[in-house]
Amino acid sequence: MRPFLIAPSILSADFARLGEDVDAVLKAGADVVHFDVMDNHYVPNLTIGPMVCQALRNYGITAEIDVHLMVKPVDRIIPDFIDAGASIITFHPEASEHVDRTLQLIKEGGCKAGLVFNPATPLHYLDHVMDKLDVILLMSVNPGFGGQSFIPATLDKLRQVRERIDASGYDIRLEVDGGVKVDNIADIAAAGADMFVAGSAIFNQPDYKVVVDEMRAELAK
Ligand code: DX5
Numbered sequence: 001m002r003p004f005l006i007a008p009s010i011l012s013a014d015f016a017r018l019g020e021d022v023d024a025v026l027k028a029g030a031d032v033v034h035f036d037v038m039d040n041h042y043v044p045n046l047t048i049g050p051m052v053c054q055a056l057r058n059y060g061i062t063a064e065i066d067v068h069l070m071v072k073p074v075d076r077i078i079p080d081f082i083d084a085g086a087s088i089i090t091f092h093p094e095a096s097e098h099v100d101r102t103l104q105l106i107k108e109g110g111c112k113a114g115l116v117f118n119p120a121t122p123l124h125y126l127d128h129v130m131d132k133l134d135v136i137l138l139m140s141v142n143p144g145f146g147g148q149s150f151i152p153a154t155l156d157k158l159r160q161v162r163e164r165i166d167a168s169g170y171d172i173r174l175e176v177d178g179g180v181k182v183d184n185i186a187d188i189a190a191a192g193a194d195m196f197v198a199g200s201a202i203f204n205q206p207d208y209k210v211v212v213d214e215m216r217a218e219l220a221k
């Protein structure tokens, strides 16, 4: 498996000083910026859009930005995120009218593409698109809010997806999002994940480096 990636969710960052906070978490050793986009329609919360992604690029953030779209419809906002400097764009298949078309739209724009599965979303959406995926993201909470508890059934789902990825032979990241903490990250990795989103676990601590280091130590066990 490839090296583990830690992706802080900026949902729990300080929006009043976002550039500085993102810079700090990257300097603390995080790998990827996880950027949660919520529309108060597909999910019951409202967050940030392409202008904020562009603002982070203008601020000088060069790390990969992993845009997690919790919006419906999805297609019309994708070109704006491509132009705003997104690196990875993931979306929920049930929020797209044409999943294959949406994946193509992302890939044609030069970004990595992925599907996101809510805790109760079945995996059959993977059936005909594995060749177009760079990332599969399993939600381990219901989308909409940070600070929720990890749903244990995700571990079995992770194992199933890990098997499918390995059997496919494709180079696909397995990302997990929601309730990831220092004390469960090792179990999540053992179930097959190789990319870990963590919002409150990192940003609610005064020293981000301490948490990132503790997560890496757990992952090295
Ligand atoms: C939830 C978001 C997550 C969330 C994770 O809808 O997709 O990225 O911010 O936050 P924590 O790590 O606090 O569960």
Ligand code: ZN
Pocket: 009, 034, 035, 036, 068, 177, 197
């Ligand atoms: Zn997310």
